[in-house]
Amino acid sequence: MIPLSIPNLSGNEWKYIKDCLDTNWVSSVGNYVDAFENSVASFTGAKHAVATSNGTTALHLSLLLAGITQGDKVIVPNLTFVASVNAIRHAGAEPILVDVDESNWQMDLSLLEEYLADHSNSPGIKAIMPVHVLGNMLDIERLIRIAELHKMVLVEDSTESLGTTFKGKAAGTFGLLGCLSFNGNKIITTGGGGMIITSDSDLAREAKHLSTQAKADTLEYYHDQVGYNYRLVNLLAAMGVAQMEQLPGFLKRKNEVAEFYTHELSSIKGLSFMQNTPGVNPNNWLFTIRHSRAVELCDHLNAKGIQCRKLWVPMNRLPMFEDYTYLSNGDVAGRLYESCVSLPCSTSITDKQLNVILVKIRAFLNT
Ligand SMILES: *Cc1c(COP(=O)(O)O)cnc(C)c1O
Numbered sequence: 555m556i557p558l559s560i561p562n563l564s565g566n567e568w569k570y571i572k573d574c575l576d577t578n579w580v581s582s583v584g585n586y587v588d589a590f591e592n593s594v595a596s597f598t599g600a601k602h603a604v605a606t607s608n609g610t611t612a613l614h615l616s617l618l619l620a621g622i623t624q625g626d627k628v629i630v631p632n633l634t635f636v637a638s639v640n641a642i643r644h645a646g647a648e649p650i651l652v653d654v655d656e657s658n659w660q661m662d663l664s665l666l667e668e669y670l671a672d673h674s675n676s677p678g679i680k681a682i683m684p685v686h687v688l689g690n691m692l693d694i695e696r697l698i699r700i701a702e703l704h705k706m707v708l709v710e711d712s713t714e715s716l717g718t719t720f721k722g723k724a725a726g727t728f729g730l731l732g733c734l735s736f737n738g739n740k741i742i743t744t745g746g747g748g749m750i751i752t753s754d755s756d757l758a759r760e761a762k763h764l765s766t767q768a769k770a771d772t773l774e775y776y777h778d779q780v781g782y783n784y785r786l787v788n789l790l791a792a793m794g795v796a797q798m799e800q801l802p803g804f805l806k807r808k809n810e811v812a813e814f815y816t817h818e819l820s821s822i823k824g825l826s827f828m829q830n831t832p833g834v835n836p837n838n839w840l841f842t843i844r845h846s847r848a849v850e851l852c853d854h855l856n857a858k859g860i861q862c863r864k865l866w867v868p869m870n871r872l873p874m875f876e877d878y879t880y881l882s883n884g885d886v887a888g889r890l891y892e893s894c895v896s897l898p899c900s901t902s903i904t905d906k907q908l909n910v911i912l913v914k915i916r917a918f919l920n921t
Contacts, residue, residue, distance in 0.1 A: 556911065558861040559840060561743045562901045563793075565800045570792035582766070584788030586795055591749070593798040594734065598716075598724035600751035602758030605786035605794075606765055609713040609735025612748035613641035615764055615784060616731040617681065619750075619757050620707045622647050626680045629706075631661040632868045632880060633887035634685040638711045639869050642683070650679065651869050653883040657829040659890060660684070660692035663700065665883050670704050681707045686715035686725050688896075689741075689839035693831055694720050694728045709733070713748070716741050717805045717837035726751050731761075736790075741804055741839050742797035744790040805837055807901040811908065812838035815897060818912050819843060822919050841899040845919060848895040854918050855895075860911055863896045 574580050587605055595603040606612040622628060624646035630638050632651040642649045652669075655662045661684055673679065682701050684692055701708050708729030712718075715725035716734050726732025731754075736747035750761050763770075768781030786794075819825055825845045830836050842865070845851065852862045868887040870880040898911060 555859040556861060556898045556903070556907050557900060558863055558896060558898050559739050560900045560902070561738055562800065562804065563796075564902075566796040567793050570796050571789060574789045574792050580787065580789045582785040582787050584791070586788045586791040587786060590786075590791040590794040590798065593795060594716075594749055595751065597798065597801065598727055598732075598751055600724070600727050600732070601753040602751065602755060604750045604758055604761040604765065605791055606748040606750060606784045607786055608746050609733055609737060609740075609748040610637040610641055611765070611782070611784040612733035612735070612750045613637065613683075613709070613711060613713075614644045615761055615782065616709045616733055616750055617641060617645040617647065617683075618764065619760055620681055620709050620730055622681055625678065627676070627678045628709075629661075629666065629679065629682040630711075630869075631685050631687065631887070632870055632882075633659065633866065633890060634687060634711070634869065635713075635866050636869070636872065637713070638683060638685050639875055643874075647680075649869070649875065649878050651875070651878060651880040653881055653885065654687075654887050654890065655692070656886050658690055658692060658831045659687055659828045660690060660831065661697075662883055662886070663692060663696055665881050667700060669881050670700065674704065679704070679706065681709055683709050683711050684729075685711040685713075686718060688828060688842055689715045689718050689837040690828055690830055691715065691718060691720050691725055691834045691836075693833070695833075698728060713737075713740065714839050715837055717801060719835045720831075721833045722835075727753070730754065731757060736794060736797070739840075741808070741837055742794070742801055744786065744794040744797065747786045747790050747794060749786075804901045808838040808899065811899045811903060812836075812841050814905075814908055815841050815843070815899075815912075819915065822916065825919065838899070840896045842894050842896045844890065844894045846893055847919065848893050851915065851918055852895040855911070855914060858914060860914060861898060865891050865894045865896070867891060
Protein backbone atom coordinates (compact mmCIF):
# COMPACT_ATOMS: atom_id res chain seq x y z
CA MET A 555 0.00 0.00 0.00
CA ILE A 556 1.38 3.42 -0.98
CA PRO A 557 -0.37 6.21 0.96
CA LEU A 558 -1.36 9.56 -0.54
CA SER A 559 0.47 11.86 1.87
CA ILE A 560 1.46 10.82 5.38
CA PRO A 561 3.32 12.58 8.19
CA ASN A 562 7.10 12.32 8.26
CA LEU A 563 8.14 12.13 11.91
CA SER A 564 11.81 11.32 11.52
CA GLY A 565 13.19 14.32 13.43
CA ASN A 566 13.13 15.45 17.06
CA GLU A 567 9.39 14.83 17.60
CA TRP A 568 9.86 12.15 20.28
CA LYS A 569 12.57 14.09 22.05
CA TYR A 570 10.60 17.34 22.34
CA ILE A 571 7.32 15.64 23.25
CA LYS A 572 9.14 13.62 25.90
CA ASP A 573 10.56 16.86 27.23
CA CYS A 574 6.99 18.18 27.69
CA LEU A 575 5.98 15.02 29.54
CA ASP A 576 9.12 15.03 31.68
CA THR A 577 8.67 18.66 32.68
CA ASN A 578 4.86 18.49 33.01
CA TRP A 579 4.39 21.36 30.52
CA VAL A 580 1.74 19.74 28.37
CA SER A 581 -1.03 22.27 28.17
CA SER A 582 -1.76 25.64 26.61
CA VAL A 583 1.28 27.54 27.84
CA GLY A 584 4.91 26.56 27.56
CA ASN A 585 8.20 27.13 25.81
CA TYR A 586 7.35 25.08 22.76
CA VAL A 587 4.32 27.23 21.90
CA ASP A 588 6.58 30.30 21.85
CA ALA A 589 9.35 28.46 20.00
CA PHE A 590 6.92 27.14 17.37
CA GLU A 591 5.40 30.59 16.84
CA ASN A 592 8.86 32.16 16.54
CA SER A 593 10.02 29.50 14.14
CA VAL A 594 7.03 29.97 11.80
CA ALA A 595 7.29 33.76 12.04
CA SER A 596 10.96 33.73 11.11
CA PHE A 597 10.50 31.16 8.33
CA THR A 598 7.67 33.11 6.69
CA GLY A 599 9.02 36.56 7.47
CA ALA A 600 5.79 37.45 9.27
CA LYS A 601 6.30 39.76 12.25
CA HIS A 602 3.93 37.78 14.46
CA ALA A 603 2.56 34.27 14.66
CA VAL A 604 -0.16 33.00 17.00
CA ALA A 605 -0.70 29.25 17.29
CA THR A 606 -4.28 27.95 17.25
CA SER A 607 -5.99 24.61 17.78
CA ASN A 608 -6.33 24.04 14.01
CA GLY A 609 -6.51 25.80 10.67
CA THR A 610 -10.28 26.22 10.80
CA THR A 611 -10.12 28.09 14.12
CA ALA A 612 -7.27 30.21 12.71
CA LEU A 613 -9.55 31.17 9.81
CA HIS A 614 -12.52 31.87 12.09
CA LEU A 615 -10.47 34.07 14.42
CA SER A 616 -8.84 35.89 11.51
CA LEU A 617 -12.20 36.77 10.02
CA LEU A 618 -13.36 38.12 13.40
CA LEU A 619 -10.13 40.12 13.74
CA ALA A 620 -10.66 41.50 10.23
CA GLY A 621 -13.99 42.86 11.48
CA ILE A 622 -16.25 40.39 9.70
CA THR A 623 -19.61 40.03 11.40
CA GLN A 624 -23.15 38.80 10.89
CA GLY A 625 -24.51 39.47 7.43
CA ASP A 626 -21.22 40.52 5.81
CA LYS A 627 -20.12 38.86 2.61
CA VAL A 628 -16.75 37.25 1.99
CA ILE A 629 -15.39 36.30 -1.42
CA VAL A 630 -13.87 32.82 -1.61
CA PRO A 631 -13.03 30.35 -4.40
CA ASN A 632 -15.57 27.63 -5.16
CA LEU A 633 -12.83 25.01 -5.31
CA THR A 634 -11.46 24.61 -1.80
CA PHE A 635 -11.65 22.39 1.26
CA VAL A 636 -14.90 23.00 3.13
CA ALA A 637 -13.18 24.63 6.14
CA SER A 638 -12.65 27.93 4.27
CA VAL A 639 -16.36 28.42 3.77
CA ASN A 640 -17.32 26.93 7.14
CA ALA A 641 -15.15 29.58 8.82
CA ILE A 642 -16.99 32.33 6.91
CA ARG A 643 -20.30 30.92 8.18
CA HIS A 644 -18.90 30.55 11.74
CA ALA A 645 -18.25 34.30 11.64
CA GLY A 646 -21.90 34.80 10.65
CA ALA A 647 -20.99 35.99 7.15
CA GLU A 648 -22.08 34.70 3.76
CA PRO A 649 -19.74 33.37 1.10
CA ILE A 650 -19.66 34.62 -2.49
CA LEU A 651 -18.26 31.65 -4.36
CA VAL A 652 -16.00 32.45 -7.29
CA ASP A 653 -15.09 29.99 -10.02
CA VAL A 654 -11.44 29.15 -10.60
CA ASP A 655 -8.97 29.67 -13.41
CA GLU A 656 -8.56 26.84 -15.93
CA SER A 657 -4.78 27.09 -15.81
CA ASN A 658 -3.69 27.70 -12.19
CA TRP A 659 -6.88 26.36 -10.49
CA GLN A 660 -7.01 29.38 -8.15
CA MET A 661 -9.78 31.99 -7.89
CA ASP A 662 -10.51 33.52 -11.32
CA LEU A 663 -9.47 37.16 -10.91
CA SER A 664 -10.96 38.39 -14.20
CA LEU A 665 -14.32 37.02 -13.16
CA LEU A 666 -13.94 38.67 -9.76
CA GLU A 667 -12.98 42.02 -11.30
CA GLU A 668 -16.00 41.95 -13.60
CA TYR A 669 -18.34 41.15 -10.73
CA LEU A 670 -16.97 43.84 -8.44
CA ALA A 671 -17.14 46.45 -11.21
CA ASP A 672 -20.90 45.75 -11.39
CA HIS A 673 -21.31 45.60 -7.61
CA SER A 674 -19.04 48.45 -6.60
CA ASN A 675 -21.61 49.82 -4.19
CA SER A 676 -22.57 46.59 -2.44
CA PRO A 677 -21.58 47.60 1.09
CA GLY A 678 -21.87 44.08 2.50
CA ILE A 679 -18.83 42.72 0.66
CA LYS A 680 -16.05 43.23 3.22
CA ALA A 681 -13.32 40.69 2.61
CA ILE A 682 -11.63 38.42 0.10
CA MET A 683 -10.27 35.07 1.18
CA PRO A 684 -7.94 33.67 -1.46
CA VAL A 685 -7.16 30.00 -0.89
CA HIS A 686 -3.74 28.96 -2.15
CA VAL A 687 -5.08 25.67 -3.41
CA LEU A 688 -2.63 22.75 -3.55
CA GLY A 689 0.24 25.06 -2.61
CA ASN A 690 -0.02 27.23 -5.72
CA MET A 691 -1.05 30.93 -5.52
CA LEU A 692 -2.92 33.34 -7.73
CA ASP A 693 -1.41 36.63 -8.91
CA ILE A 694 -1.54 38.08 -5.41
CA GLU A 695 -0.32 41.54 -6.50
CA ARG A 696 -3.31 41.81 -8.82
CA LEU A 697 -5.62 40.63 -6.04
CA ILE A 698 -4.18 43.24 -3.65
CA ARG A 699 -4.95 45.96 -6.24
CA ILE A 700 -8.53 44.65 -6.56
CA ALA A 701 -8.95 44.59 -2.78
CA GLU A 702 -7.59 48.14 -2.40
CA LEU A 703 -9.78 49.47 -5.19
CA HIS A 704 -12.90 48.07 -3.51
CA LYS A 705 -11.77 48.71 0.08
CA MET A 706 -11.81 45.08 1.11
CA VAL A 707 -9.52 43.24 3.51
CA LEU A 708 -7.56 40.16 2.50
CA VAL A 709 -7.51 37.15 4.78
CA GLU A 710 -5.36 34.44 3.24
CA ASP A 711 -6.27 30.79 3.57
CA SER A 712 -2.68 29.67 3.24
CA THR A 713 -3.32 26.41 5.06
CA GLU A 714 -2.01 24.40 2.09
CA SER A 715 0.87 26.68 1.22
CA LEU A 716 3.44 26.82 4.01
CA GLY A 717 6.73 27.13 2.11
CA THR A 718 5.18 28.66 -1.01
CA THR A 719 6.42 32.10 -2.08
CA PHE A 720 5.33 34.76 -4.56
CA LYS A 721 8.32 36.74 -5.84
CA GLY A 722 10.22 35.53 -2.80
CA LYS A 723 7.60 36.57 -0.21
CA ALA A 724 5.83 33.87 1.78
CA ALA A 725 2.21 32.86 1.20
CA GLY A 726 0.13 34.16 4.10
CA THR A 727 2.10 37.40 4.49
CA PHE A 728 0.26 39.42 1.83
CA GLY A 729 -3.09 39.78 3.56
CA LEU A 730 -4.01 41.52 6.79
CA LEU A 731 -3.83 38.02 8.27
CA GLY A 732 -2.76 34.62 6.94
CA CYS A 733 -3.76 31.20 8.24
CA LEU A 734 -1.81 27.95 8.39
CA SER A 735 -2.84 24.38 9.19
CA PHE A 736 -0.84 21.55 10.70
CA ASN A 737 -3.40 18.82 10.13
CA GLY A 738 -2.03 15.33 9.47
CA ASN A 739 -1.93 15.63 5.69
CA LYS A 740 -0.38 19.10 5.48
CA ILE A 741 3.28 19.75 4.64
CA ILE A 742 4.16 19.82 8.34
CA THR A 743 1.90 18.42 11.04
CA THR A 744 1.25 18.62 14.77
CA GLY A 745 -1.51 16.02 14.49
CA GLY A 746 -3.90 18.93 14.53
CA GLY A 747 -3.02 22.59 14.80
CA GLY A 748 -3.01 25.95 13.10
CA MET A 749 -1.47 29.39 13.16
CA ILE A 750 -2.34 32.98 12.36
CA ILE A 751 0.45 35.10 10.88
CA THR A 752 0.32 38.88 10.61
CA SER A 753 2.56 41.93 10.55
CA ASP A 754 0.12 43.88 12.74
CA SER A 755 1.10 43.70 16.43
CA ASP A 756 -2.33 44.81 17.68
CA LEU A 757 -4.02 42.07 15.70
CA ALA A 758 -1.50 39.51 16.95
CA ARG A 759 -2.15 40.54 20.56
CA GLU A 760 -5.89 40.42 19.99
CA ALA A 761 -5.57 36.97 18.33
CA LYS A 762 -3.82 35.61 21.40
CA HIS A 763 -6.36 37.26 23.69
CA LEU A 764 -9.45 36.01 21.87
CA SER A 765 -8.02 32.50 21.53
CA THR A 766 -7.45 32.39 25.31
CA GLN A 767 -11.08 33.00 26.37
CA ALA A 768 -10.38 36.76 26.31
CA LYS A 769 -8.88 36.47 29.78
CA ALA A 770 -7.89 40.02 30.68
CA ASP A 771 -6.16 39.45 34.00
CA THR A 772 -3.24 37.11 34.67
CA LEU A 773 -4.49 36.05 38.09
CA GLU A 774 -8.20 36.64 38.21
CA TYR A 775 -10.79 35.03 35.98
CA TYR A 776 -11.77 38.33 34.49
CA HIS A 777 -12.72 38.23 30.81
CA ASP A 778 -13.56 41.29 28.75
CA GLN A 779 -15.19 39.67 25.69
CA VAL A 780 -16.81 36.46 24.56
CA GLY A 781 -13.62 34.56 23.83
CA TYR A 782 -12.65 31.22 22.41
CA ASN A 783 -10.62 28.26 23.53
CA TYR A 784 -8.55 28.09 20.35
CA ARG A 785 -5.01 27.73 21.73
CA LEU A 786 -2.57 25.07 20.58
CA VAL A 787 -1.21 22.99 23.47
CA ASN A 788 2.51 22.85 24.29
CA LEU A 789 2.64 19.09 23.62
CA LEU A 790 1.60 19.60 20.01
CA ALA A 791 3.70 22.73 19.58
CA ALA A 792 6.71 20.59 20.56
CA MET A 793 5.95 18.42 17.55
CA GLY A 794 5.62 21.56 15.45
CA VAL A 795 9.10 22.74 16.43
CA ALA A 796 10.54 19.39 15.35
CA GLN A 797 8.59 19.56 12.08
CA MET A 798 9.76 23.10 11.30
CA GLU A 799 13.36 21.91 11.63
CA GLN A 800 12.66 19.50 8.79
CA LEU A 801 10.58 21.78 6.56
CA PRO A 802 13.42 22.71 4.16
CA GLY A 803 14.08 19.00 3.58
CA PHE A 804 10.35 18.32 3.09
CA LEU A 805 10.12 21.09 0.50
CA LYS A 806 13.11 19.69 -1.35
CA ARG A 807 11.61 16.19 -1.51
CA LYS A 808 8.15 17.51 -2.53
CA ASN A 809 9.84 19.38 -5.35
CA GLU A 810 11.72 16.27 -6.51
CA VAL A 811 8.52 14.24 -6.50
CA ALA A 812 6.66 16.92 -8.47
CA GLU A 813 9.49 17.13 -11.00
CA PHE A 814 9.54 13.37 -11.40
CA TYR A 815 5.80 13.14 -12.08
CA THR A 816 5.80 16.18 -14.35
CA HIS A 817 8.69 14.89 -16.40
CA GLU A 818 7.51 11.30 -16.63
CA LEU A 819 3.80 11.89 -17.20
CA SER A 820 3.87 14.84 -19.59
CA SER A 821 4.07 12.62 -22.67
CA ILE A 822 0.70 11.00 -21.90
CA LYS A 823 -1.87 12.30 -24.35
CA GLY A 824 -4.63 14.40 -22.79
CA LEU A 825 -2.89 14.64 -19.41
CA SER A 826 -2.21 18.07 -17.93
CA PHE A 827 -1.04 19.71 -14.71
CA MET A 828 -1.89 22.71 -12.58
CA GLN A 829 0.18 25.60 -13.96
CA ASN A 830 2.12 27.60 -11.39
CA THR A 831 1.30 31.28 -11.57
CA PRO A 832 4.29 33.34 -12.79
CA GLY A 833 6.25 34.50 -9.73
CA VAL A 834 5.16 31.55 -7.59
CA ASN A 835 7.63 29.08 -6.15
CA PRO A 836 5.22 26.40 -4.88
CA ASN A 837 5.56 23.95 -2.00
CA ASN A 838 4.16 21.16 -4.24
CA TRP A 839 1.94 20.07 -1.37
CA LEU A 840 -0.31 17.56 -3.16
CA PHE A 841 0.65 16.56 -6.69
CA THR A 842 -2.43 16.47 -8.89
CA ILE A 843 -3.02 15.57 -12.54
CA ARG A 844 -5.87 16.32 -14.89
CA HIS A 845 -7.17 13.81 -17.44
CA SER A 846 -10.64 12.95 -18.77
CA ARG A 847 -10.24 9.46 -17.23
CA ALA A 848 -8.81 10.67 -13.91
CA VAL A 849 -11.72 9.40 -11.84
CA GLU A 850 -11.46 5.91 -13.35
CA LEU A 851 -7.70 6.06 -12.82
CA CYS A 852 -8.26 7.01 -9.17
CA ASP A 853 -10.50 3.96 -8.59
CA HIS A 854 -8.06 1.73 -10.46
CA LEU A 855 -5.01 2.85 -8.45
CA ASN A 856 -6.86 2.71 -5.12
CA ALA A 857 -7.88 -0.89 -5.91
CA LYS A 858 -4.21 -1.66 -6.46
CA GLY A 859 -3.17 -0.21 -3.08
CA ILE A 860 -1.97 3.11 -4.46
CA GLN A 861 -3.89 5.70 -2.51
CA CYS A 862 -5.22 8.50 -4.72
CA ARG A 863 -7.86 11.13 -4.13
CA LYS A 864 -10.23 13.25 -6.14
CA LEU A 865 -10.37 16.99 -5.49
CA TRP A 866 -12.98 18.42 -3.13
CA VAL A 867 -16.62 18.51 -4.21
CA PRO A 868 -17.04 22.19 -5.20
CA MET A 869 -18.67 24.30 -2.50
CA ASN A 870 -21.74 25.23 -4.61
CA ARG A 871 -22.64 21.52 -4.76
CA LEU A 872 -22.77 21.10 -0.97
CA PRO A 873 -26.27 21.30 0.50
CA MET A 874 -25.48 24.03 3.08
CA PHE A 875 -23.86 26.33 0.50
CA GLU A 876 -25.93 25.69 -2.64
CA ASP A 877 -28.09 28.79 -2.21
CA TYR A 878 -25.22 31.29 -2.04
CA THR A 879 -24.03 33.29 -5.05
CA TYR A 880 -21.76 31.32 -7.35
CA LEU A 881 -19.94 33.35 -10.02
CA SER A 882 -19.40 30.62 -12.56
CA ASN A 883 -17.26 30.81 -15.65
CA GLY A 884 -18.51 27.62 -17.26
CA ASP A 885 -18.07 25.82 -13.92
CA VAL A 886 -14.32 25.25 -14.18
CA ALA A 887 -14.35 24.14 -10.52
CA GLY A 888 -16.88 21.43 -11.33
CA ARG A 889 -14.93 20.27 -14.36
CA LEU A 890 -11.68 20.10 -12.40
CA TYR A 891 -13.45 18.11 -9.70
CA GLU A 892 -14.56 15.64 -12.36
CA SER A 893 -11.17 15.32 -14.06
CA CYS A 894 -8.43 15.56 -11.43
CA VAL A 895 -6.71 13.10 -9.16
CA SER A 896 -4.00 13.66 -6.53
CA LEU A 897 -1.16 11.13 -6.55
CA PRO A 898 0.93 9.77 -3.67
CA CYS A 899 3.54 12.35 -2.70
CA SER A 900 4.57 11.83 0.92
CA THR A 901 8.00 13.25 1.68
CA SER A 902 9.00 9.71 2.66
CA ILE A 903 7.96 8.17 -0.67
CA THR A 904 10.80 6.20 -2.29
CA ASP A 905 11.98 6.42 -5.89
CA LYS A 906 11.04 2.75 -6.25
CA GLN A 907 7.45 3.50 -5.19
CA LEU A 908 7.30 6.42 -7.63
CA ASN A 909 8.33 4.09 -10.44
CA VAL A 910 5.69 1.51 -9.47
CA ILE A 911 3.03 4.26 -9.62
CA LEU A 912 4.34 5.54 -12.94
CA VAL A 913 4.16 2.12 -14.60
CA LYS A 914 0.57 1.65 -13.40
CA ILE A 915 -0.55 5.09 -14.60
CA ARG A 916 1.06 4.65 -18.02
CA ALA A 917 -0.42 1.19 -18.46
CA PHE A 918 -3.89 2.44 -17.57
CA LEU A 919 -3.95 5.70 -19.55
CA ASN A 920 -2.13 4.47 -22.63
CA THR A 921 -4.61 1.67 -23.25
C1 LIG B 1 -6.56 21.96 5.77
C2 LIG B 1 -7.35 23.11 5.31
C3 LIG B 1 -8.04 23.96 6.22
C4 LIG B 1 -8.27 23.70 7.66
O1 LIG B 1 -7.35 23.16 8.40
P1 LIG B 1 -7.65 22.26 9.71
O2 LIG B 1 -6.36 22.39 10.40
O3 LIG B 1 -7.92 20.88 9.23
O4 LIG B 1 -8.78 22.86 10.45
C5 LIG B 1 -8.66 25.08 5.72
N1 LIG B 1 -8.65 25.37 4.42
C6 LIG B 1 -8.05 24.58 3.51
C7 LIG B 1 -8.07 24.99 2.08
C8 LIG B 1 -7.39 23.42 3.92
O5 LIG B 1 -6.81 22.62 3.01
